[in-house]
Amino acid sequence: MPDMTDTGERLIAPVPRVAIQAFCETPDVATAIEAAATDRRMQKTHLKVQTGGGAAAVESYRHAPTPNVIVLEAPRGAQDAFLGQLDSLAESCDAGTKVLVVGHVNDVLFYRDLMRRGVSEYLIAPVEVLEVVRAISELFNAPGAEPVGRSVAVVGAKGGVGASTVAHNIAWSVARAQGTATVIVDLDIAFGTAGLDFNQDPPQGIAEAIFSPDRLDANLVDRLLSKCSDNLSLLAAPAMLDRTCDLAETSVDGVIDILRNTVPCVVLDVPHVWTAWSRRILVSADEIVIVATPDLASLRNTKNLFDLLKSNRPNDRRPRVILNMTAIPKRPEIAPAEFAKAIGTELAGVLAFDAPLFGTAANNGQMIAEVQPSGKVAESFDDIAAAIMGRPEAKRTRSAGLLDPLLTKIVRRKAS
Structure with missing residues (x-):
């Protein structure tokens, strides 16, 4: 039995x-x-x-x-x-x-x-x-079928806490250190930075999928993806202001469903807005990461987000909280231990602010691990990625392998 x-x-x-x-x-x-x-x-x-x-x-x-x-x-x-x-x-x-x-x-x-x-x-x-x-x-998954992909929603407790930077580096670590095919979805349609962070300038992106629901299918998503590395692809935001982004609650569901049926890991870079569609994405995600800074506004917002998501997801893992931009000289800060005690959970990571490191990565369109592969920050991202994927230790010595067969279905390069 x-x-x-x-x-x-x-x-x-x-x-x-x-x-x-x-x-x-x-x-x-x-x-x-x-x-x-x-x-x-x-x-x-x-x-x-x-x-x-x-x-x-x-x-x-x-x-x-x-x-x-x-x-x-x-x-x-x-x-x-x-x-x-x-x-x-x-x-x-x-x-x-x-x-x-x-x-x-x-x-x-x-x-x-x-x-x-x-x-x-x-x-x-x-x-x-x-x-x-x-x-x-x-009952609806045939024996031997590939598992549905894991969705990871990353959101900032307030604007300017570096949530997008954290989301992109986590996705990079999942793809590189964990060897798992991953897609980043930049949901900040008007001001998204994923294209800049990966030195990509795709002509199309997430907006074409969201604003064309009648044409949405796996082939359309295939054409909109931009390849960043062997295991990592990007569904970028157009970062254009020619139209507003007043989306319906279920506008993004179709895109996420298509990706989750094809790719083992989907990292959702959720903007700091509170709308029906952003709330739905957070409640529906397999994993949630809240990024905060060690100040009072972040603490209040993190506590509110944490409690709301915990109550709406009683059968799921609690949101993970990452404290970013810590240890800035002469700035009064809430200590990580006090921050964790106030929200009632252990911190998933504490990232010290290194202006030269993060600035160089941002200006060059690189990830932290590309600028400083053996540094503590890169190791922290690897550890967070390993925990999210259910693996206790990051595989830091593993090099990126061949393109995952699942990802090949939607990110294959078409001959020009």
Whole structure:
């Protein structure tokens, strides 16, 4: 029987737009499934929970079409009766409907009987919220399929804290030190600096994808990407003021979905604005990095962001906080330990301000690791990137390898 106890931090792919109906026997299972419906990865689904178990499901679908997924709770001590209900349900189940069963017995024979009847998955109660979300998510990912990419949203607690610089260097470290194909998405459409930081001047970028939703597909995203290195590509901002950026809440969803289905890591450089679309991006990201400076305004804003995102993402890792531009001579600063204590979490990184180093990198269109490969700042970015990718130690000796086959699909150079 598959291991039902693994609630580790394996990446859970978002569930597509599907209809789910659950028929429960006990309040505890019903509560867990209702809680799963509020998870960010289930936001596109339509889930309905009702009582009655297998008998209610048989009656409901006797003369009605079945949804994409049916969740059934098997009653304790009535396995034979439940199997009979499954047989009756099979007579009216539409082709393609998936069935997930939550039971109360760890019995191999019962499990095999379920599998013979075409049940897609079996969970043993009591079930946790993430168990339910993961089980439903995996129903739509064929065995052996490439995993959905990880999205990392980087945002500044206030303007001018260096969030874009941090985002670009983290992405560089993920691509170089971790050897993972990565795309940077510069979402500051009017004033983005990703093109400058990587010495790129692409004629097109993120604006063409966002403002042309009718043409948006993988081929369009392919054409808009600019290659920075073997494992790193850029979806740049045009940095032009010919149109405003009053975006709808879901404007960026399509671009992110396409990239996450193709690339292992997508770093989202989120501007310091508070709009429906920027809030949605932060809440929906797999990882969040908040960049702050050691001053009172940053502390207040970081605390507000941290608390809001933590409450809206109860089943996810807390946002990581990086304290940037520290140790500036003669400037009064909040000590890193006090900053961390005030927001209630350990800092993911503390970056001392080195004006010559950061200035040289910015003016040359280079990353910190290119200017000073063995320096402490470059090592800090490697450590942060390793932690984000779930690897405890950065692979500093690893050189960039061949272009990842996944990235090849969307960043291949077309012959001119």
